[in-house]
Amino acid sequence: MSTQPVAAPPAPEHRTSTGLDNVKLAMWAFLGSECLFFGSLISTYLLYRNRVLDGPRPHEIYDIPYTSVSSFVLLMSSVTMVLALAAIQRGDHRGLRIWLLATAMLGSVFIGGQIYEFTAFVDEGLKLSTSTFGSAFFVMTGFHGAHVTVGIFMLLSLVGMSLFGRLSDHDGPRKVELIGLYWHFVDIVWIVIFTVVYLIPTN
Amino acid sequence: MTQPAIEQAPREEHELDHHPEPRQYVVVGVWLAIVTALEVGIYYIDSMRDLIVPFLLVFAFIKFFLVATWFMHLKFDSHLFRRLFVSGLVLALIVFAIVLVVFLARGGAVPEISGG
Numbered sequence: 001m002s003t004q005p006v007a008a009p010p011a012p013e014h015r016t017s018t019g020l021d022n023v024k025l026a027m028w029a030f031l032g033s034e035c036l037f038f039g040s041l042i043s044t045y046l047l048y049r050n051r052v053l054d055g056p057r058p059h060e061i062y063d064i065p066y067t068s069v070s071s072f073v074l075l076m077s078s079v080t081m082v083l084a085l086a087a088i089q090r091g092d093h094r095g096l097r098i099w100l101l102a103t104a105m106l107g108s109v110f111i112g113g114q115i116y117e118f119t120a121f122v123d124e125g126l127k128l129s130t131s132t133f134g135s136a137f138f139v140m141t142g143f144h145g146a147h148v149t150v151g152i153f154m155l156l157s158l159v160g161m162s163l164f165g166r167l168s169d170h171d172g173p174r175k176v177e178l179i180g181l182y183w184h185f186v187d188i189v190w191i192v193i194f195t196v197v198y199l200i201p202t203n
Numbered sequence: 204m205t206q207p208a209i210e211q212a213p214r215e216e217h218e219l220d221h222h223p224e225p226r227q228y229v230v231v232g233v234w235l236a237i238v239t240a241l242e243v244g245i246y247y248i249d250s251m252r253d254l255i256v257p258f259l260l261v262f263a264f265i266k267f268f269l270v271a272t273w274f275m276h277l278k279f280d281s282h283l284f285r286r287l288f289v290s291g292l293v294l295a296l297i298v299f300a301i302v303l304v305v306f307l308a309r310g311g312a313v314p315e316i317s318g319g
Contacts, residue, residue, distance in 0.1 A: 020281050028284045032291025039295025043302055068243045075239060075266070079232035082274050086225045177276075184274045188267050195263035199246050200256055 027178050031185045038189050041140040042196060048132040049202055055130035058137075058202045061121055070113035071194045074148070077106035078187045081180045088162075089173045096167075096176065097159050103183065104155040107148050114145045137197070144193060147186045154179045221279055231273045238262050238269075 016022050049058055080102040087095030118138070121127075128138045158179055161167045167175060223231075242262040245251050251258065272278040277285045 018281075018283065020283060025283070025287075028287040032287045032294075035288070035291030035295045036298065039292075039298060043295075043299040046299075047302065047306065064243065064246060068239070072236065072239055075235050076232065078270055078274050079228060079235075082223075082228045083225055086222070086228065089222065181275055184270055187274075188270050191263055191266045191270070195242065195259050199242065199259050201252075 021174065024174070024178060024181075027181050031181065034185060034189075038140075038144070038192075041136075041143060042192065045136040045140050045197060048136045049197075051132040053131060055125050055127075055134060056121075058133060058197075061124050061126055062198055063117070063120070064198060066113070066117070067194065067198050070110050070117075071190060073106050073113070074110045074187055074190050077103045077110070078184050080106060081183045085173065085176050085180050088167065088169075088176050091169050093162050093167070096172075097162050100155050100159050100162075100176075104152050104159070107152045107155070107183075111145055111148055111152070114141065114148075118142075140197070141193065144186070144189055147189070151179070151183050151186055154182065222276055223273060223279075228273070231269055235266055235269055238265050242266075 018025065052058075080099050084096050084099035084103060087093075087099055118141075126134045126137075128135055158167070158176060161175075162172075242259060245255060245258050245262075271288070277288065
């Protein structure tokens with residue numbers, strides 16, 4: 001008996017036991033673990049910020065107007081990020097690329113500001129090894145800056161994928177939303193750092 | 204009788220369709236800018252020195268809440284995402300509390316680190 005070639009059945013729609021996208025679930029679990037990571041760094045800073053035997057004390061070197069502007073820039077990058085998501089949800093790829101590039105640019109301005117701030121602090125005598133305060137400050141803000149930098153690369157990757165037609169109308173919104181979640185998380189971590197580290201006075 | 208969880212799958216697409224409009228995102232962005240301005244403004248008011256910490260914490264909470272609920276869509280998405288995220292936050296606070304208690308048990312002294 002000869003076998004007839006049979007067309008492959010269409011791939012079944014991806015279903016999960018929770019009814020939720022597993023990748024999005026994993027992203028939220030990752031963000032939950034990142035809360036612990038940054039929570040530990042911020043806690044360490046709070047416990048050690050008054051331990052300055054050598055070098056400048058926190059509020060002798062913080063430039064609040066300068067940091068306020070860079071905080072505002074990062075906050076506004078969250079607005080451009082959600083506008084990018086809204087653009088791809090309505091199939092507007094040009095709008096998506098514009099808003100993603102705006103987000104990446106605002107993130108780059110923030111990172112540029114952080115590099116300038118670190119340079120100014122080093123010039124004023126605060127280095128990673130100057131005091132426990134210096135170590136806690138540079139490790140915490142440095143890790144945050146590294147997260148923002150990774151986010152910028154992910155945003156630029158999305159722009160490239162959109163340019164080369166790798167973001168379909170079907171799964172494109174989900175990919176943008178996942179990167180957006182990461183970006184907003186980095187933003188809310190800075191909301192906490194800006195208040196707790198920069199604005200709340202030390203003893 | 205409860206429905207099997209697998210039959211709830213279409214809900215996700217439904218939720219994606221109910222994300223806010225761009226105009227609403229911009230309105231939230233304006234509120235974030237206003238709260239940030241208040242936050243920085245209060246820092247420079249000398250008469251508020253005694254109350255600055257609670258005010259700043261409230262402002263930070265408002266900003267955190269706005270970004271998490273509107274921009275990260277916790278207000279619109281599945282409650283499971285919210286639980287995962289809040290679990291991380293609560294665990295972080297518990298870790299901080301435990302470390303603080305350990306330090307207080309040592310007489311309130313932060314352990315010495317050479318060079319610090």
